[in-house]
Amino acid sequence: MNNLSRRNFLGMVGAAGGSSAIYKTSLAMGLLADTGPKAMLDLQQPGSEKKSVAILGAGIAGLTIAYELERAGYDCTIIEASHRIGGRNLTIRHGDIIDEMGQPQVCNFDDDPDLYFNAGPARLPGHHKRVLHYCKAFNIPLQIKANVNRAAYIHETDHFGGKPIRVAEYIADARGFMSELLSKAVDKNAFDQPLSEEDQVRMREFAKIYGDLDENGHYKGTSRAGYASGGFLEHGELKQPIEFSALLDSNFWAGGLSRTENFDWGEPLMEAVGGMDNIVKGFVRNIKSPITVNAQVQSIQLGNDGVDVYYNHKGERKKLHADFCFNSIPSHLMKGIPNNFSKDYNDGLVALGPGNFFKLGLQMKERFWEREGIYGGITSTNQRIRQIWYPSHGIQHQKGVVLGAYTFWGQSNFFERLTPQERIRYAGECGDKIHKGYSDYIEAGVSVPWGRMNHMMGCGSRMAPENEEKYFELIRQPEGKHYMVGDQVSFHSSWQEGAFASAEYALLDMDKRVRAASAVEGKG
Amino acid sequence: MRHLTLTLIATVLVAVTIPQWVFADEAPAIPPDDLVYCTVCHGVQMRGNQNVFAPRLSGMAGWYVELQLNAFKNGWRGVHEKDLAGMEMRPMAAALSDAQIATAAQFVSATRSPLPEQTLDGDASAGKKNYSSCAVCHGANGEGNVALHAPALRGLNDWYLLTQLRNYRDGIRGSDPADNYGVQMRATVQILEDDQAMQDVVRYITTLHSD
Numbered sequence: 018m019n020n021l022s023r024r025n026f027l028g029m030v031g032a033a034g035g036s037s038a039i040y041k042t043s044l045a046m047g048l049l050a051d052t053g054p055k056a057m058l059d060l061q062q063p064g065s066e067k068k069s070v071a072i073l074g075a076g077i078a079g080l081t082i083a084y085e086l087e088r089a090g091y092d093c094t095i096i097e098a099s100h101r102i103g104g105r106n107l108t109i110r111h112g113d114i115i116d117e118m119g120q121p122q123v124c125n126f127d128d129d130p131d132l133y134f135n136a137g138p139a140r141l142p143g144h145h146k147r148v149l150h151y152c153k154a155f156n157i158p159l160q161i162k163a164n165v166n167r168a169a170y171i172h173e174t175d176h177f178g179g180k181p182i183r184v185a186e187y188i189a190d191a192r193g194f195m196s197e198l199l200s201k202a203v204d205k206n207a208f209d210q211p212l213s214e215e216d217q218v219r220m221r222e223f224a225k226i227y228g229d230l231d232e233n234g235h236y237k238g239t240s241r242a243g244y245a246s247g248g249f250l251e252h253g254e255l256k257q258p259i260e261f262s263a264l265l266d267s268n269f270w271a272g273g274l275s276r277t278e279n280f281d282w283g284e285p286l287m288e289a290v291g292g293m294d295n296i297v298k299g300f301v302r303n304i305k306s307p308i309t310v311n312a313q314v315q316s317i318q319l320g321n322d323g324v325d326v327y328y329n330h331k332g333e334r335k336k337l338h339a340d341f342c343f344n345s346i347p348s349h350l351m352k353g354i355p356n357n358f359s360k361d362y363n364d365g366l367v368a369l370g371p372g373n374f375f376k377l378g379l380q381m382k383e384r385f386w387e388r389e390g391i392y393g394g395i396t397s398t399n400q401r402i403r404q405i406w407y408p409s410h411g412i413q414h415q416k417g418v419v420l421g422a423y424t425f426w427g428q429s430n431f432f433e434r435l436t437p438q439e440r441i442r443y444a445g446e447c448g449d450k451i452h453k454g455y456s457d458y459i460e461a462g463v464s465v466p467w468g469r470m471n472h473m474m475g476c477g478s479r480m481a482p483e484n485e486e487k488y489f490e491l492i493r494q495p496e497g498k499h500y501m502v503g504d505q506v507s508f509h510s511s512w513q514e515g516a517f518a519s520a521e522y523a524l525l526d527m528d529k530r531v532r533a534a535s536a537v538e539g540k541g
Numbered sequence: 542m543r544h545l546t547l548t549l550i551a552t553v554l555v556a557v558t559i560p561q562w563v564f565a566d567e568a569p570a571i572p573p574d575d576l577v578y579c580t581v582c583h584g585v586q587m588r589g590n591q592n593v594f595a596p597r598l599s600g601m602a603g604w605y606v607e608l609q610l611n612a613f614k615n616g617w618r619g620v621h622e623k624d625l626a627g628m629e630m631r632p633m634a635a636a637l638s639d640a641q642i643a644t645a646a647q648f649v650s651a652t653r654s655p656l657p658e659q660t661l662d663g664d665a666s667a668g669k670k671n672y673s674s675c676a677v678c679h680g681a682n683g684e685g686n687v688a689l690h691a692p693a694l695r696g697l698n699d700w701y702l703l704t705q706l707r708n709y710r711d712g713i714r715g716s717d718p719a720d721n722y723g724v725q726m727r728a729t730v731q732i733l734e735d736d737q738a739m740q741d742v743v744r745y746i747t748t749l750h751s752d
Contacts, residue, residue: 098581118578119632128745313577315585328573349592355654367592434628469632472581474593 043166053303054154057147058521060089060528064535067092071326071337073317074345075308075522076104077516080300081151082343083308085524086507093306094327094337098472102301104345104503105137106478106513108292109378109463116471117464122437125461126380126418131411132379133292134418136465137476138513139406143286144280145265147517148296152289155299162288162409165277166394169308169407172451173399177259178266181396181451186242186256187269189229193236194261196228204234273397281512296513313472314346317356319497337514341527345503345516347371347473348492362496365488369505371475373468375429376424377402377444380461385452400447401428421448421462433466440464446467477511493519495526570651574645578633588654589698594626596701599654600684603646605692608722610634610642617720621713626704627655656750661738663744671742674732690722695749701745706730707740715735 070092074080075097085095100116101107111128114121115136126132140162141148152159156278167188170181203220206212211218221418224230229239236258244253259349264270276282301308309330316327328335347356348369356363386392386407393409402455406420421444424432432440448455467476480489492501500523502516509515572580580587582595589597598606610747611634612618619631637645676683678683678691694702708714731737 040583088676098577118581119634119636121636311577312575315579329577332571332573334571350581350584352592353580353582353590355585355588388745430625467631471578474582530562 021086040082042074055083056088057150057154058085058524058528060085060524061532062090063201064531064538068531069323069339070094071096071324071339071342072306072345073314073342074098074104074325074503075102075310076345076503076515077106077296078345078504078520079104079289079343080297080304081517081520082502082524083304083306084300085520087306089528094339095306095308095310096312096314096326096330096337097308097310098346101295102308102310102311103297104471104516105467106149106294106297107135107136107137107465108294109136109465110292115463115465117437117466118474119470120437120469122463124463126378126463127416127461129416130291131414132380132416132418133330134376134420134463135288136376136378136463137467138293139288139420140282141289141513142281142283143285143287145512145517147521148513149287151299151517153294155296155303157295157299158290159287160290162280162286162412163284163393163407164286164395165284166391166407168390168392169394169405170391170396170398170451171267171269172396173267173269174450175399176263178451182259183243184273184397186259187264187267188274189239189242190261191270191274193228193230193239194264196224196230197234197236199228199281200224200230200234234293252346268399269397276395276397281509290410297423314354317342317344317354317358317499319357319499324497326500339440340498342499343502343520343523344499345501345505347475347503348478348501348505349475350472358496358499361491362516365492366380367486368480368484369478369492370480370510371468372477372479373426373429373433374476374511375422375424375432375464375466376420377432377440377464378418378462379421379441379448379459380418380446382415382416382460383458384411385454385458386419389452397449398447398451400450401431402427402444402447405448406453411445416460421445422464428464429468429484432464433469434445437462439463479505479510493522495523500527552651569653569707570648572648574650575641576645576648576745579645579649582629584654586652586654587649588652589657591660591698591700593617594629594717596698597654597657597696598649599652600648600696601689603650604687605685605690606646607642608690608709610637610645612720612723615717615719617717617723618714621708621716623711626706626712627708627713656696659747660701661703661740661743663740663742665741665745665748668741668745670736671733672745674729675699675742675746678729683746694746697746697750699743699747702743703739706733706743707736710739 046458070086070093072082072093072095075095079095083095086093102186109124111124111126113124167185169184171184171187172181197478200221203217221234230236238255238258239252240255240412242256244356245256247253254486286492310328312328314326314328318325323338323340326337326342349371350365351366391407392412393407396405402422404423408417411417445456445459468474493506502519502523504510504512504515506519507515569586582590582593583598584590587598589595613631613634619627659668678689679694682687683693683695685691705714709727709730715723718724733742
């Protein structure tokens, strides 16, 4: 103990107080510059040798792993196949390149910090605690993002005369009619187990409030739908309720109506002020590990003493050896990359299939939707564009960027096969059916078909239910010292929180192994 | 400089025997930066990735790569509404300049990878009988014949061969009158009377796989 080295001393501190204690003590001893925010996870780097980590992919999972492991004292190297850091966390601004396979675009939005488009993740619910933790740690300002707006529209080409109606109107009328039915059922006490008189009274009252029924339990329209006229200097005149059969005929109830019922989409949501990629920038500010872009993995070979990763960079073949490897390469591309994984593990990777979300952003020369009383939120349509999102930021500025399409599967395939210009024109024509003169307001546009984005060729990967039981746990577990990570290895794919959760899971698993090995080493 | 490196590597490759299994740390061909795209879907060394319907193209003759990239570019391939994989390919080919196509051909022909795994069943001996007609152009060992513009068939994925035979049969490929060789192939494929005959002949072709 007389010759207590600084490393040994730190080891003791770590054993007593975990990595944050090491970190704080190191700071006090002047061994470590203050590197800013602290780690979220209590990882530790026991053992005498500094351990190395290869991180494949500089998306949310890879960046999280680098950030956490750096703080625990690991030596991290990140290699990224594409030209940029961030993965699918992509905010597009003036001059940005959109690297779509065969159809690269350059964003021609005005050079204005308010005119941006979140082509990947765009919404943060309050229960996604990991992403919110990092936003707080990195001082990333957040703002409320309206996901639902009752003043926005429901539009179906084959219902309601093809005219858009306000979300408020549909919801109020649907609830009114359903409540009237409920009220009538109470009157007849038409339940398997008859209600007590007291319950009947309460139930009738519930229905009345829920649907805004009159004294007799009938729905005759409600101010909740917005007034047909008046409301301020004259008494408001109620709108005529939509025919119940017309509400049923429409398909809005099958999708859009329950949008807010989805826990991840429940109001209020948040977004990063100035663009979702501020989260990526926060990581980059706080990571010292080298990140090499345009570095494409050629081979992953598991060995006894770690993992060898071969990659091409600037026309040369490079080799990276590491004690551990964290891999967020899209699983559907892994079959094209030589490896010595077990057959089962490779089969599991194949079972994880990609989705193909498509988003399109349009710079509008005027915020015409605000003249219609719409500030943020989403309009739903049965046209191929499916959705129009109005920006929650830049309220009452001159210009704004709307999301002009957000589609899945077949609708995405349709847009993928158009040129970027054709996509904008098509989305404009769809918009014209909802907002008068919509196309004329379009000044610029970008489109991001995730199924065609270079080095990704997909997004929102998931397994078919029949494969999930067989393979999900298999690929979540390490193969040797190699971990698959990313939102693809979570039950929340296509959400950043899925990537954070997957990174956390893999890190904690690795930490457990390192600690166990270190304990053995210590005894020896 | 990059192109020079590529040419050098390609030249060296001709001289050495390529092992059947290419080891991880060997780099038979490194794509120039603007052609890294090819290997995103077709995989490292163009080894193929059935997951994204991208066939193995390793070592494919440069002249045929060029011909088919132009076929995509000209809209002879990848325009039919049922040709989903072809439609995935077409925008990429359409974006390539003539010079890039030439470089791509050079790159692809220099790639090496393990032979494809068998994924389909079929009766190879039944297939062999029909293959005698194929052999007239494609060669007895599926080695191809540049004079007849008939590509090598060995080394291609069985699932890809079957897809293309069906595409010819169904007019998804070989329907554009400007696509001379495609039109010829489309006429010829009619000798395979049904899907089973196609699978059998594909099964036979996979027995020809060798380096």
